[in-house]
Structures are given as C-alpha cells and as structure tokens.
Amino acid sequence: MTAQPSSSSPSSPQTPSALSSTEALSLFTLAAACVAVLANTFQGDGEPLIASLALSGLAFAATFSMIRWLGPAFVRAGLKGVDMSKATRRELPECMGAVAAVVYLFVVIVFVPFPFYKDIVAATSGGGNRDVVVRVEEAQQGRFLHRFPHGKLASYLSAIISLQSIAILGIGDDLFDIRWRHKFFIPAFASIPLLVVYFVDFGVTSIVIPVPLQPYLGELFDLGALYYVYMAGVAIFSPNSINILAGINGIEVTQSIVIASLLAFNDCLYLLTPYPHPATDSHLFSLYFLLPFLGVSLALLGHNWYPARVFVGDTYCYFAGMVFVVVSILGHFSKTLVLLLIPQIANFVYSTPQLFGLVPCPRHRLPRFNARTGALEPSVTPWGEHRQPRPPVAWALRLLGKVGLLRVTLDGEGRFVETSNFTILNLWLVWRGPLREDRLAKEITAMQVVVGLFGLFVRHRLALLIFKEDNWGL
Amino acid sequence: MTAQPSSSSPSSPQTPSALSSTEALSLFTLAAACVAVLANTFQGDGEPLIASLALSGLAFAATFSMIRWLGPAFVRAGLKGVDMSKATRRELPECMGAVAAVVYLFVVIVFVPFPFYKDIVAATSGGGNRDVVVRVEEAQQGRFLHRFPHGKLASYLSAIISLQSIAILGIGDDLFDIRWRHKFFIPAFASIPLLVVYFVDFGVTSIVIPVPLQPYLGELFDLGALYYVYMAGVAIFSPNSINILAGINGIEVTQSIVIASLLAFNDCLYLLTPYPHPATDSHLFSLYFLLPFLGVSLALLGHNWYPARVFVGDTYCYFAGMVFVVVSILGHFSKTLVLLLIPQIANFVYSTPQLFGLVPCPRHRLPRFNARTGALEPSVTPWGEHRQPRPPVAWALRLLGKVGLLRVTLDGEGRFVETSNFTILNLWLVWRGPLREDRLAKEITAMQVVVGLFGLFVRHRLALLIFKEDNWGL
Numbered sequence: 001m002t003a004q005p006s007s008s009s010p011s012s013p014q015t016p017s018a019l020s021s022t023e024a025l026s027l028f029t030l031a032a033a034c035v036a037v038l039a040n041t042f043q044g045d046g047e048p049l050i051a052s053l054a055l056s057g058l059a060f061a062a063t064f065s066m067i068r069w070l071g072p073a074f075v076r077a078g079l080k081g082v083d084m085s086k087a088t089r090r091e092l093p094e095c096m097g098a099v100a101a102v103v104y105l106f107v108v109i110v111f112v113p114f115p116f117y118k119d120i121v122a123a124t125s126g127g128g129n130r131d132v133v134v135r136v137e138e139a140q141q142g143r144f145l146h147r148f149p150h151g152k153l154a155s156y157l158s159a160i161i162s163l164q165s166i167a168i169l170g171i172g173d174d175l176f177d178i179r180w181r182h183k184f185f186i187p188a189f190a191s192i193p194l195l196v197v198y199f200v201d202f203g204v205t206s207i208v209i210p211v212p213l214q215p216y217l218g219e220l221f222d223l224g225a226l227y228y229v230y231m232a233g234v235a236i237f238s239p240n241s242i243n244i245l246a247g248i249n250g251i252e253v254t255q256s257i258v259i260a261s262l263l264a265f266n267d268c269l270y271l272l273t274p275y276p277h278p279a280t281d282s283h284l285f286s287l288y289f290l291l292p293f294l295g296v297s298l299a300l301l302g303h304n305w306y307p308a309r310v311f312v313g314d315t316y317c318y319f320a321g322m323v324f325v326v327v328s329i330l331g332h333f334s335k336t337l338v339l340l341l342i343p344q345i346a347n348f349v350y351s352t353p354q355l356f357g358l359v360p361c362p363r364h365r366l367p368r369f370n371a372r373t374g375a376l377e378p379s380v381t382p383w384g385e386h387r388q389p390r391p392p393v394a395w396a397l398r399l400l401g402k403v404g405l406l407r408v409t410l411d412g413e414g415r416f417v418e419t420s421n422f423t424i425l426n427l428w429l430v431w432r433g434p435l436r437e438d439r440l441a442k443e444i445t446a447m448q449v450v451v452g453l454f455g456l457f458v459r460h461r462l463a464l465l466i467f468k469e470d471n472w473g474l
Numbered sequence: 475m476t477a478q479p480s481s482s483s484p485s486s487p488q489t490p491s492a493l494s495s496t497e498a499l500s501l502f503t504l505a506a507a508c509v510a511v512l513a514n515t516f517q518g519d520g521e522p523l524i525a526s527l528a529l530s531g532l533a534f535a536a537t538f539s540m541i542r543w544l545g546p547a548f549v550r551a552g553l554k555g556v557d558m559s560k561a562t563r564r565e566l567p568e569c570m571g572a573v574a575a576v577v578y579l580f581v582v583i584v585f586v587p588f589p590f591y592k593d594i595v596a597a598t599s600g601g602g603n604r605d606v607v608v609r610v611e612e613a614q615q616g617r618f619l620h621r622f623p624h625g626k627l628a629s630y631l632s633a634i635i636s637l638q639s640i641a642i643l644g645i646g647d648d649l650f651d652i653r654w655r656h657k658f659f660i661p662a663f664a665s666i667p668l669l670v671v672y673f674v675d676f677g678v679t680s681i682v683i684p685v686p687l688q689p690y691l692g693e694l695f696d697l698g699a700l701y702y703v704y705m706a707g708v709a710i711f712s713p714n715s716i717n718i719l720a721g722i723n724g725i726e727v728t729q730s731i732v733i734a735s736l737l738a739f740n741d742c743l744y745l746l747t748p749y750p751h752p753a754t755d756s757h758l759f760s761l762y763f764l765l766p767f768l769g770v771s772l773a774l775l776g777h778n779w780y781p782a783r784v785f786v787g788d789t790y791c792y793f794a795g796m797v798f799v800v801v802s803i804l805g806h807f808s809k810t811l812v813l814l815l816i817p818q819i820a821n822f823v824y825s826t827p828q829l830f831g832l833v834p835c836p837r838h839r840l841p842r843f844n845a846r847t848g849a850l851e852p853s854v855t856p857w858g859e860h861r862q863p864r865p866p867v868a869w870a871l872r873l874l875g876k877v878g879l880l881r882v883t884l885d886g887e888g889r890f891v892e893t894s895n896f897t898i899l900n901l902w903l904v905w906r907g908p909l910r911e912d913r914l915a916k917e918i919t920a921m922q923v924v925v926g927l928f929g930l931f932v933r934h935r936l937a938l939l940i941f942k943e944d945n946w947g948l
Contacts, residue, residue, distance in 0.1 A: 110666065113673060154631060157631035157671070165579070176551055
C-alpha cells in the first residue's frame with residue numbers, strides 16, 4: 001500500500017543520476033576497505049562473520065550507487081510516483097527496493113561458501129593440521145564424499161528461494177498494482193519454499209509449554225500441521241504489516257532497520273555467552289542474513305529519507321518482512337519477531353475498522369500535507385449528512401474519540417462530520433499536533449526502538465516467569 | 475534481442491483477455507485430471523515421476539489461462555511490442571515468458587517434497603513395513619534425525635535459485651532494455667548460485683580423457699578451476715544463444731521445446747536400461763525440471779505461434795537456456811547439451827561478423843516482411859558507395875556469396891550494394907526463397923529436430939570410438 005501513486009502530469013524529474021565526487025570517493029574507500037577485509041578472510045580461517053560484515057559494506061556501496069544511477073531508467077520504464085506530501089509535487093523513481101533486493105540476493109548467494117569454508121579446506125587438503133573432524137566415506141562412484149553440514153546449506157538455500165520469490169512477486173505488484181485483496185496473499189506464496197524445505201528437512205513442530213500448563217499438556221506439545229499454519233501466519237503478517245505502516249518518507253526503511261538491528265542485537269547476545277550455546281548456530285545464521293540487509297537498507301534510506309528522492313515500493317516492504325520471517329523461522333525465534341513487530345501489530349489492529357469496512361476506507365490514508373504550514377496533519381474520512389455510521393459503530397467512534405484514540409468532529413446536532421483515519425501515523429499526529437514529515441518519521445522510529453527494546457527485555461527476563469529456562473540461559 | 479520493439483503509435487490491442495468456453499472446459503478437464511492423478515500419488519508410494527507429469531499438466535493449464543487473462547495488465551504496465559512482420563501492425567503484450575517462468579518456479583518449488591517422500595514416510599512412521607533403510611541417530615538436541623539425501627536437495631534448491639535469478643534479471647532486461655554488451659552477462663550472474671553450490675557441495679572437476687590421449691594424460695584429468703570456467707561458459711552461452719535465434723513468431727519457444735524434448739528423451743534412455751544405472755538419479759532429476767518446463771512452454775506456444783497474440787520477451791529465452799544449463803550441469807551431461815545446441819552454435823558463429831563489427835549490424839536483423847506477398851525475405855545490410863567493406867572482408871563476403879552462405883548484391887562495377895544479414899533465419903530464406911512466417915518457423919524447427927537426433931546418435935554410438943564406455947552402457 002504505497003501512498004504515492006503514479007501520475008502523468010507532475011513536474012519533470014529532477015533527481016540527479018550521478019554520484020557527487022565526495023560520495024564517489026567515500027563509497028570507493030568503503031568498498032576498497034571491504035574488499036581488503038574480504039581478501040584477508042581467505043588468508044586466515046575464512047571467518048564468516050567478518051566476511052559477512054565486509055560483504056555488507058560492499059552491498060551498501062553498490063546499492064547506494066546503483067539507486068542513483070538507475071533512477072532515470074526506472075522513470076522511463078514507468079516505475080515512478082508523485083510525492084504527495086510536498087509543496088512541489090515531483091515525480092520520483094518508484095520501486096527502488098528492487099535494486100536493494102537484487103544487490104542483497106547477490107551478496108547472500110556469493111556468501112554461501114564462507115560459512116562452509118572450513119569443511120571445504122578440510123575436504124580438499126585432507127584436513128591435515130586443521131582441527132576439523134572429517135569422516136570420509138568412499139562412495140559408489142569411487143570418489144570421496146566428505147561429511148558436510150548439508151542441512152544448514154539447504155536451510156540457507158530455501159531462505160534465498162523465499163526471498164527471491166517475494167522479490168519477483170513484489171516487483172509484479174509494483175508493476176501491475178495488484179488489488180489489496182490479492183496482494184495480501186503474495187507473502188503466503190513466497191513463504192511456500194521455506195515451509196516446504198522446513199517440512200522436508202527439519203520438521204520440528206513441537207512447542208515448549210509454559211510451566212503452569214505443563215501438568216496438563218506435558219513439557220513439549222506437538223502442534224503438527226498447526227505449526228505450519230502458525231508459520232504461514234507469521235510469514236503473511238510480517239511483510240504485510242510493514243507494507244501498511246507506510247505513507248511518509250523513510251518510514252518503511254527506518255522501521256525495517258530498527259527491527260533488523262534489534263534482531264541482530266538479540267543474535268549477538270547468543271554469541272557473547274561464555275559457553276557454546278546450542279542456539280549459537282541459528283543466531284549466526286540469522287546475522288548472515290541481517291547484516292547485508294542492514295547494508296542495503298541504510299543505502300536505500302540515504303535516498304528515501306526526507307525529502308525523498310526515490311520511493312521504495314511494495315517490493316522493499318515485502319522483502320524486508322520476509323527477511324525477518326526467514327531468519328526467525330529458520331532460527332526458531334519467531335516469537336521474538338512477534339515481540340519486535342508490536343508497533344506493526346498495533347497499527348494493523350487499529351486499522352481493522354477501515355480494513356474490514358466498518359468505516360469507509362479512502363484510497364490513501366497517509367497524513368494530510370498542509371501546504372501553508374509545511375506540516376503534516378491527520379487525514380480524515382468525511383461523513384456525509386446522509387452517510388452516518390450505524391449506531392454501534394457511532395458509539396465505538398465516540399468512545400475512541402473520548403479516550404484520545406481518534407479525532408472526531410461532530411456538527412451542532414451531534415452528527416459525524418469527519419473522523420481521523422485509522423493508522424498509527426494519523427493517531428500520532430492526533431496526539432502530537434502538526435509535525436513536519438521528518439519529525440514524524442523520527443518520533444515513530446524512536447517509539448519503535450523503545451517498544452522493541454522493551455520487547456527484548458520481556459523476552460529474556462520476564463519469560464523466565466512462565467518458562468523454565470531462557471534460550472539465552474539463566 | 476527481441477525483434478519487436480515497443481512503439482507508441484500502432485493500432486490498439488485487440489488481444490482477447492478471456493478464455494473461450496471450449497478452452498475453459500478443456501483446461502478445467504485437464505486440471506481436474508491432473509489433480510486426481512496427483513492425489514492418487516499420495517495414496518501409493520508417492521511416485522515422483524507421475525507427480526511431476528501431473529504438475530506439468532497443471533502448469534500448462536495455469537500458464538495458458540494466466541497469459542490470456544494478464545495480457546491487458548501487461549500492456550497497461552508498458553510491457554508491449556509491435557509485430558513487425560504483419561500487414562497490420564498490432565500492439566501485443568510483451569514479456570509473457572515471465573508468466574511462464576513464475577508458474578514454472580511455483581511448480582518446481584511445490585514439487586520438492588515428492589522426490590523425498592519415501593524418506594519422509596520412513597522417518598515419520600518409523601519405516602515399519604517399507605523397505606527403506608533408515609539410519610536413525612539421536613542428535614544433541616534430543617530429537618531424531620533421519621538419514622536424508624541432503625546433497626540432492628541442495629542441488630535441487632540451487633537450481634531453483636539460478637532459475638529465479640535469471641527470471642529476475644530477465645524481467646529487468648525486458649523492463650529497462652539493457653544494452654547488448656551488458657545483457658550478455660546476465661546469465662553469468664544467474665549461474666553464480668549454481669556454481670557456488672557446485673563448489674561447496676559437489677566439487678567434481680575431473681573429465682574423462684578420450685582413449686587415444688589416455689597414455690599421455692591418464693584416464694581422468696582434473697581441470698580444477700578451469701572446470702568452473704567451462705561451466706560458466708556453457709551457462710553464458712546457452713541462454714544467449716537461444717536469445718539471438720529469434721525474430722519470427724514462435725521460434726524462441728519451438729527451439730526450446732525441441733531441446734527440452736530431446737533432453738527428456740535422452741533422460742528416458744537412462745530410465746529404461748534393464749539394470750539400475752549409476753546416472754539414473756541424475757536423469758530423473760533432469761526430468762523433474764524438464765517436464766514442467768515443457769508444460770509451461772507448450773502453453774506459451776499456444777499464444778505465441780503464428781500469428782502471435784503475445785511475445786515471450788528476453789525473460790523466456792534466458793529462462794529456457796538456464797533450465798537446460800541447470801539440468802545438464804547438475805546431471806553431468808553438459809557435453810550432450812552442447813550437441814543439442816548445434817543450430818544455436820551455428821547461428822552464433824554465423825552471426826559473429828556482425829556481432830563483432832566486421833560488417834555493420836542494424837538494430838534489427840529479423841527477416842523482412844514483404845507486405846505484397848505476405849512472405850518473409852532475407853533482410854539486408856546496405857553498403858553505401860563510400861561505405862564499402864575493407865579488402866579482406868570484401869574477399870570473405872564474395873567467397874561466402876559464392877558458396878551459397880550469403881546473398882550478395884553487387885552493382886555493375888563490382889561494388890557491394892547489399893548483403894543479407896548474418897542469421898540462420900536469413901540464410902534459410904536465402905536458400906529456400908520467400909516463405910510465410912509460420913512455414914519458416916516449421917522448417918527451422920524440423921531442421922533442429924533432425925540435427926538434435928543426430929547429435930544424440932553421435933553421443934550414444936560414435937562416442938564409443940573415442941571413449942571406453944558410454945554412460946548409457948554398451
């Protein structure tokens with residue numbers, strides 16, 4: 001649900017399509033440093049985490065440059081939109097998240113050999129003075145097969161397939177402007193590879209039961225097929241929830257960066273334990289996917305932050321949401337992801353009256369730009385004299401208005417004139433008055449950081465009240 | 475290199491966007507039959523080959539319907555082109571290969587559990603009365619891990635990743651009309667996942683040496699890194715060679731169908747041996763990828779055959795070429811693929827004078843449509859009085875003209891007026907005079923079938939003269 005539709009009658013695009021010399025020099029320096037670090041990992045033990053960091057730096061440089069260079073080509077191809085919250089309505093390249101996604105996919109594909117480097121060296125050099133246990137079996141064909149963590153590889157590859165699927169479907173959505181009812185299922189299709197490989201390869205469908213319920217249900221409870229329904233639910237919700245918290249410059253990217261950073265922070269907690277934790281591998285796996293994502297997202301933010309020179313498109317929102325899905329499902333911490341999505345969940349729940357048609361839903365619900373003040377105000381749904389809400393809805397709207405969760409304007413006879421639209425961006429504006437677009441983006445992002453950190457605190461401390469042990473240890 | 479460029483001044487699109495009732499009924503019957511067969515495989519042993527056939531039928535029905543339904547949406551999104559070889563220049567939806575590719579990818583992803591079904595049943599039911607040997611090891615986490623053909627799974631997934639990559643890059647090419655010099659490398663990028671997983675997972679880089687050379691080089695010769703160069707070369711050549719044998723309705727699809735059918739025929743030879751052949755698994759693997767490809771390609775041909783109602787786009791050509799690359803590299807019969815690509819190789823070699831700039835290369839080299847006769851004639855490169863070929867080139871052109879490999883028109887003073895363009899489509903027209911477009915497509919396709927069958931004969935019979943044994947046995 002992008003807030004900026006295509007239009008054919010705005011001013012001509014002014015977006016520059018070349019890097020400034022300062023930008024070129026900085027990006028070149030960064031890229032050179034990353035290449036040096038990467039080359040160095042070949043010398044040593046091929047430390048995958050260092051390699052992932054270096055590749056993420058390269059991904060940043062590549063994404064930043066390519067978005068700049070490709071802008072005019074995107075506009076020519078019809079991938080363009082108008083920024084509705086600016087005094088001069090400029091036509092900007094749309095769907096630039098596709099560039100970020102393609103760079104990201106390239107990097108995670110090229111990265112494949114790194115986490116498996118030790119096994120390769122051991123297998124090709126005979127494992128001589130390296131302390132890797134290699135069990136060699138002579139195969140039927142007469143060549144040597146080494147014992148290799150294929151399970152991990154298949155998980156990694158299935159994650160890439162899901163991410164490529166969502167990129168293809170997201171690009172299709174941006175091109176063809178698929179209807180809301182249909183696009184809702186795009187992430188469901190893209191999660192199929194993930195679930196299929198999970199089914200074939202892993203198949204753990206048990207959940208740990210909270211201590212108070214253990215006398216009745218046992219320590220573990222096998223959800224069976226329901227576990228797949230749960231995973232599909234997370235996979236559908238995460239990308240869509242990021243896609244509907246949109247409408248002001250930068251907000252799609254900043255919310256994704258906050259979630260990715262908090263997930264990465266959570267991963268680091270598992271790497272810093274004094275003892276090797278059974279979940280360390282899962283969280284390394286997660287970092288390998290999150291670090292390049294942060295790289296391309298920061299580069300995208302450089303162009304999409306207020307005042308935006310490009311739009312990210314549905315592609316980016318879906319893609320970001322699916323990155324979180326693959327790391328959390330394959331890393332077995334999908335409950336943690338749900339905690340970090342609290343603002344998105346709140347936005348979705350708050351939106352339901354309009355999404356489900358109890359209150360009329362205009363085509364765009366993004367905050368209203370006041371050209372006189374240059375600030376954003378809550379956008380509203382107008383109610384006509386003969387088009388009033390039904391009694392129970394009217395009662396609920398008045399209640400929401402009283403507790404400060406909605407701006408309600410009534411006429412002298414108590415009839416509804418207008419109500420603010422049901423998104424947390426509008427709600428925030430109801431609370432904090434007119435705000436400039438970048439100020440609103442900063443405040444929402446800050447709110448999300450606070451809520452997310454609290455979520456992680458709950459995850460690691462309060463969970464001990466109802467579960468016997470934390471994954472992180474006591 | 476599509477021959478049909480976008481233009482903005484043709485007649486409005488007339489392509490129907492709904493299925494006729496006969497079509498709807500036939501497709502529904504086919505789909506219902508396939509679903510029944512598919513459901514039946516769950517009852518029995520989950521025979522993957524039957525499931526693959528049923529899924530391919532479903533892929534045909536889905537592709538045929540979706541191409542019809544989505545035509546107007548593609549035109550609206552700017553994916554359209556003009557058919558230059560028709561009396562009335564109609565604007566047709568372009569890039570419909572993307573629909574075929576997406577359906578195909580969906581099918582091969584959904585198919586993943588089938589080849590592994592026996593292992594799943596054995597692992598989940600304890601393997602009771604089924605004659606599958608399952609070695610169960612208790613893992614650290616306390617859950618049971620079964621012995622599972624992960625190696626096969628990783629190969630399968632890496633093939634899907636390569637195919638998704640080429641789909642994404644192909645769609646990018648169709649959208650942005652990338653320059654010839656750059657698009658040449660698109661398949662190289664898409665083959666990276668395949669090569670990376672081959673490196674990590676398989677790593678066999680030896681080739682069998684022909685008997686006469688064995689005294690000097692030994693029985694096997696390890697090409698090492700060169701083997702990857704060879705594979706990358708095949709991966710770059712195959713998609714590009716299909717992409718440059720284009721320009722008349724249906725030819726991109728028919729050549730792909732011929733190659734896929736011959737590869738599938740070759741696979742079947744390995745399945746029908748009286749004894750279990752060591753390469754049987756590789757060729758089953760190949761069939762699982764080729765059957766759905768035949769399904770979506772036949773559906774595409776239904777719309778793209780003369781007179782075309784849709785164009786396939788570069789996406790389809792790249793995608794088809796990459797399907798052949800993944801099955802032949804992962805199935806270890808890339809030399810067989812090269813034999814089947816002989817017409818494409820001939821077209822490429824014949825094209826080199828224009829591709830490498832010895833002879834001027836116009837934007838389009840497709841055969842010229844003669845509106846008076848309704849037939850195609852060889853298109854030509856005109857030579858100006860002051861723009862004559864250099865002496866060695868002139869000598870070569872005259873020689874080619876003499877041996878019938880080029881139509882050369884000279885003026886009274888022996889200066890070049892025009893020469894036919896260097897594609898085998900034009901050469902065929904030089905030989906066989908003006909032909910109607912569908913007649914030319916049929917003849918080229920028939921030529922390809924004959925050459926391909928001869929290639930397979932060489933592969934299985936004459937190879938025994940220089941190799942000690944055929945893969946297929948003696």
